[in-house]
Amino acid sequence: xxxxxxxxxxxxxxxxxxxxxxxxxxxxxxxxxxxxxxxxxxxxxxxxxxxxxxxxxxxxxxxxxxxxxxxxxxxxxxxxxxxxxxxxxxxxxxxxxxxxxxxxxxxxxxxxxxxxxxxxxxxxxxxxxxxxxxxxxxxxxxxxxxxxxxxxxxxxxxxxxxxxxxxxxxxxxxxxxxxxxxxxxxxxxxxxxxxxxxxx
Amino acid sequence: xxxxxxxxxxxxxxxxxxxxxxxxxxxxxxxxxxxxxxxxxxxxxxxxxxxxxxxxxxxxxxxxxxxxxxxxxxxxxxxxxxxxxxxxxxxxxxxxxxxxxxxxxxxxxxxxxxxxxxxxxxxxxxxxxxxxxxxxxxxxxxxxxxxxxxxxxxxxxxxxxxxxxxxxxxxxxxxxxxxxxxxxxxxxxxxxxxxxxxxx
Amino acid sequence: xxxxxxxxxxxxxxxxxxxxxxxxxxxxxxxxxxxxxxxxxxxxxxxxxxxxxxxxxxxxxxxxxxxxxxxxxxxxxxxxxxxxxxxxxxxxxxxxxxxxxxxxxxxxxxxxxxxxxxxxxxxxxxxxxxxxxxxxxxxxxxxxxxxxxxxxxxxxxxxxxxxxxxxxxxxxxxxxxxxxxxxxxxxxxxxxxxxxxxxx
Amino acid sequence: xxxxxxxxxxxxxxxxxxxxxxxxxxxxxxxxxxxxxxxxxxxxxxxxxxxxxxxxxxxxxxxxxxxxxxxxxxxxxxxxxxxxxxxxxxxxxxxxxxxxxxxxxxxxxxxxxxxxxxxxxxxxxxxxxxxxxxxxxxxxxxxxxxxxxxxxxxxxxxxxxxxxxxxxxxxxxxxxxxxxxxxxxxxxxxxxxxxxxxxx
DNA sequence: AATGAATGAGACTTCATTCAT
DNA sequence: TATGAATGAAGTCTCATTCAT
Numbered sequence: 001x002x003x004x005x006x007x008x009x010x011x012x013x014x015x016x017x018x019x020x021x022x023x024x025x026x027x028x029x030x031x032x033x034x035x036x037x038x039x040x041x042x043x044x045x046x047x048x049x050x051x052x053x054x055x056x057x058x059x060x061x062x063x064x065x066x067x068x069x070x071x072x073x074x075x076x077x078x079x080x081x082x083x084x085x086x087x088x089x090x091x092x093x094x095x096x097x098x099x100x101x102x103x104x105x106x107x108x109x110x111x112x113x114x115x116x117x118x119x120x121x122x123x124x125x126x127x128x129x130x131x132x133x134x135x136x137x138x139x140x141x142x143x144x145x146x147x148x149x150x151x152x153x154x155x156x157x158x159x160x161x162x163x164x165x166x167x168x169x170x171x172x173x174x175x176x177x178x179x180x181x182x183x184x185x186x187x188x189x190x191x192x193x194x195x196x197x198x199x200x
Numbered sequence: 201x202x203x204x205x206x207x208x209x210x211x212x213x214x215x216x217x218x219x220x221x222x223x224x225x226x227x228x229x230x231x232x233x234x235x236x237x238x239x240x241x242x243x244x245x246x247x248x249x250x251x252x253x254x255x256x257x258x259x260x261x262x263x264x265x266x267x268x269x270x271x272x273x274x275x276x277x278x279x280x281x282x283x284x285x286x287x288x289x290x291x292x293x294x295x296x297x298x299x300x301x302x303x304x305x306x307x308x309x310x311x312x313x314x315x316x317x318x319x320x321x322x323x324x325x326x327x328x329x330x331x332x333x334x335x336x337x338x339x340x341x342x343x344x345x346x347x348x349x350x351x352x353x354x355x356x357x358x359x360x361x362x363x364x365x366x367x368x369x370x371x372x373x374x375x376x377x378x379x380x381x382x383x384x385x386x387x388x389x390x391x392x393x394x395x396x397x398x399x400x
Numbered sequence: 401x402x403x404x405x406x407x408x409x410x411x412x413x414x415x416x417x418x419x420x421x422x423x424x425x426x427x428x429x430x431x432x433x434x435x436x437x438x439x440x441x442x443x444x445x446x447x448x449x450x451x452x453x454x455x456x457x458x459x460x461x462x463x464x465x466x467x468x469x470x471x472x473x474x475x476x477x478x479x480x481x482x483x484x485x486x487x488x489x490x491x492x493x494x495x496x497x498x499x500x501x502x503x504x505x506x507x508x509x510x511x512x513x514x515x516x517x518x519x520x521x522x523x524x525x526x527x528x529x530x531x532x533x534x535x536x537x538x539x540x541x542x543x544x545x546x547x548x549x550x551x552x553x554x555x556x557x558x559x560x561x562x563x564x565x566x567x568x569x570x571x572x573x574x575x576x577x578x579x580x581x582x583x584x585x586x587x588x589x590x591x592x593x594x595x596x597x598x599x600x
Numbered sequence: 601x602x603x604x605x606x607x608x609x610x611x612x613x614x615x616x617x618x619x620x621x622x623x624x625x626x627x628x629x630x631x632x633x634x635x636x637x638x639x640x641x642x643x644x645x646x647x648x649x650x651x652x653x654x655x656x657x658x659x660x661x662x663x664x665x666x667x668x669x670x671x672x673x674x675x676x677x678x679x680x681x682x683x684x685x686x687x688x689x690x691x692x693x694x695x696x697x698x699x700x701x702x703x704x705x706x707x708x709x710x711x712x713x714x715x716x717x718x719x720x721x722x723x724x725x726x727x728x729x730x731x732x733x734x735x736x737x738x739x740x741x742x743x744x745x746x747x748x749x750x751x752x753x754x755x756x757x758x759x760x761x762x763x764x765x766x767x768x769x770x771x772x773x774x775x776x777x778x779x780x781x782x783x784x785x786x787x788x789x790x791x792x793x794x795x796x797x798x799x800x
Numbered sequence: 801a802a803t804g805a806a807t808g809a810g811a812c813t814t815c816a817t818t819c820a821t
Numbered sequence: 822t823a824t825g826a827a828t829g830a831a832g833t834c835t836c837a838t839t840c841a842t
Contacts, residue, residue, distance in 0.1 A: 420713075422713045423624075424623075424624035425713065504712065505712045508765075509706075509765070510622070513622035513705065520769070538796075542795070543796055544794055544797070547788070547794070551781070552785070554759065554763050554766060555762070555785065555786060558762030558765075559754065559755040559759060561761070562754040562757055566754060569711060569712055582751070584747075585752075586755060588747070589752065589755050589790065590793065591793045591795040592792075593789070593791045593793035594743050594744055594756075594790055594791055595744065595791040596741055596742060596743055
């Protein structure tokens with residue numbers, strides 16, 4: 001399962017180029033140049049451009065599922081699970097901003113057209129796993145039950161997504177303080193609302 | 201200012217094709233075929249593919265700005281303004297699902313790779329106008345002031361966006377009942393939070 | 401035979417554009433725009449681009465032939481006839497620099513490829529008429545007879561051409577003094593040579 | 601520095617097609633067909649049609665400069681230097697008639713419309729180097745000093761050019777005898793004039 | 801006479817992919 | 822493993838020309 005050095009080099013180069021130019025504007029030659037390898041070699045390891053892209057994104061999806069699944073099964077409060085999701089995504093942005101850029105631009109928005117049914121599945125599965133946590137939160141009395149779990153999920157995930165989008169767009173640096181502020185804001189509003197106390 | 205019949209036909213055909221296949225996969229020939237016109241004529245009216253796309257999206261942005269600006273200046277509560285935004289977007293989805301599909305899928309994506317600085321401007325202006333409403337809500341004591349208006353904006357807009365995304369993805373029909381449910385969910389969670397009452 | 405106003409406008413516009421961009425790079429739309437007329441109208445008067453070009457150049461050829469023929473038949477010395485040719489061409493450059501530009505760029509050099517046999521004929525006829533004068537000069541003892549009249553013609557015409565070329569290239573202004581200098585130089589060298597007297 | 605076989609094949613094919621049809625009428629597909637290679641490969645070696653053309657012409661300019669520079673610095677009489685120029689050009693016509701055809705037809709034309717400033721430079725440099733020889737001829741007392749060196753250059757170069765033009769136009773064969781005759785005619789007229797002896 | 805919308809063949813160029821070495 | 826020359830389908834766009842009005 002250990003990837004050869006060249007294969008890894010290609011993946012890293014592809015990640016960089018895809019995140020900079022987008023899938024459609026990325027040329028196999030760009031990747032080869034970035035990797036300082038011949039483009040013939042890319043085809044030695046990956047069937048074609050799409051498969052290369054999917055290889056990159058596939059890894060990422062697995063990491064997401066694994067983490068959210070882990071959170072889901074961990075014996076902590078719903079709030080902590082939600083915080084865990086935000087934390088994980090922000091951390092991912094910090095450590096792999098390129099991957100996050102692709103995630104936001106190509107996956108989270110661009111999936112719409114993807115003829116490839118696998119891609120549609122991925123995003124739906126992502127929403128599904130989050131929904132499980134929400135549903136459990138309702139079941140254990142932590143979350144309102146008058147709203148559909150699906151809807152709550154959209155609201156929560158949408159909030160997180162937009163933060164990531166804005167950061168990707170602005171190519172922003174994420175300090176520790178900022179990370180805390182974002183986690184606080186998202187979970188606080190999601191759980192308690194944005195209405196002023198005195199307005200109650 | 202009145203557009204010729206052919207120009208309108210081209211815009212409608214382009215809208216349809218762009219929303220179905222995405223910008224990158226759309227062929228000028230597809231648009232011409234859809235419009236039942238020669239593709240030479242497209243270039244008679246639009247400089248190139250990108251300009252045609254921008255013409256379509258530009259109109260849409262203007263409609264958004266106009267509406268949100270109108271809401272901002274209308275003498276209603278912050279809550280009603282937020283409801284107005286959600287209503288407007290859902291209504292737009294209902295009446296122009298193709299436009300909404302493009303909005304969701306292409307706009308933020310094209311922005312990330314910022315081939316065109318105009319696109320960056322558009323989305324930033326969109327967030328800006330929404331932020332004005334949020335900020336005003338804080339000023340008049342309707343919204344919490346312990347969180348940055350920018351962040352509140354991301355959370356609110358993100359929620360709406362994700363609903364639209366999911367509907368576009370699922371090619372879903374928006375009934376009146378569903379519309380009400382979504383509006384309720386989004387504003388209710390945004391204002392009061394998702395936490396169960398007894399959890400307070 | 402009187403040309404309508406529009407026809408004349410088109411010819412003048414075409415002259416300007418052809419001389420600025422060259423035949424290949426000239427667009428019918430450019431001519432229409434320059435003439436401030438619709439391009440449909442160009443086709444009302446001229447069958448196509450090539451015919452329009454030929455109409456312009458054709459007039460010019462006729463003027464050249466007429467003048468050289470006149471010189472040929474005028475009762476002056478060979479020297480004066482040669483001076484007359486140079487004078488005529490310089491004068492033409494002065495009064496119709498655009499026409500001269502076309503003549504140099506498209507006719508005198510570019511004719512090589514012209515599939516149109518008419519064009520080939522024109523240039524050959526031009527050389528032929530000049531050769532007549534040279535031949536007559538030899539016959540009347542004014543010019544050396546040890547060299548082929550054809551060759552003398554090439555040498556003379558070539559000299560004139562290059563002056564015109566350089567002026568066209570440099571977009572140069574032709575003052576009266578300069579005109580005299582060029583006429584002197586060309587005829588003097590052609591008749592007496594460029595060798596220094598003491599070198600004899 | 602060694603060109604690959606295919607690159608050389610492309611250059612030769614391009615030379616042939618350009619010289620036959622002219623730059624404007626040459627299709628990349630024609631070149632590919634002539635070279636019996638795919639047209640994609642042309643773009644593997646040359647950025648575009650213009651660059652391919654310039655590559656061909658650039659080589660030729662370098663050969664010209666080198667030769668004229670060599671002549672300029674060689675310890676022979678001015679007459680012999682002028683003979684050298686004519687010889688070189690006639691020889692070039694003999695060995696590379698296609699290149700000469702392009703030289704005659706396209707170079708000044710491309711220059712006039714100055715799409716490319718490099719072209720302007722080339723032709724000006726060409727005239728400049730020839731002028732150096734003329735100027736030196738005046739300095740060493742071999743040529744008249746009452747005429748501008750620039751003008752003498754135009755006259756000489758113009759004569760040579762026209763011979764080449766006519767040969768290219770007529771697709772003429774250059775025999776050894778003819779070559780001698782042309783060299784004699786051009787240099788003899790340039791140095792001693794075309795006037796009959798008895799006319800002095 | 802005049803307009804300019806409409807046509808569509810065909811040009812240049814791109815680029816994913818193959819394959820001989 | 823690795824290279825990069827070679828391929829060619831397919832895309833965007835141009836522009837001379839036609840034609841209904």
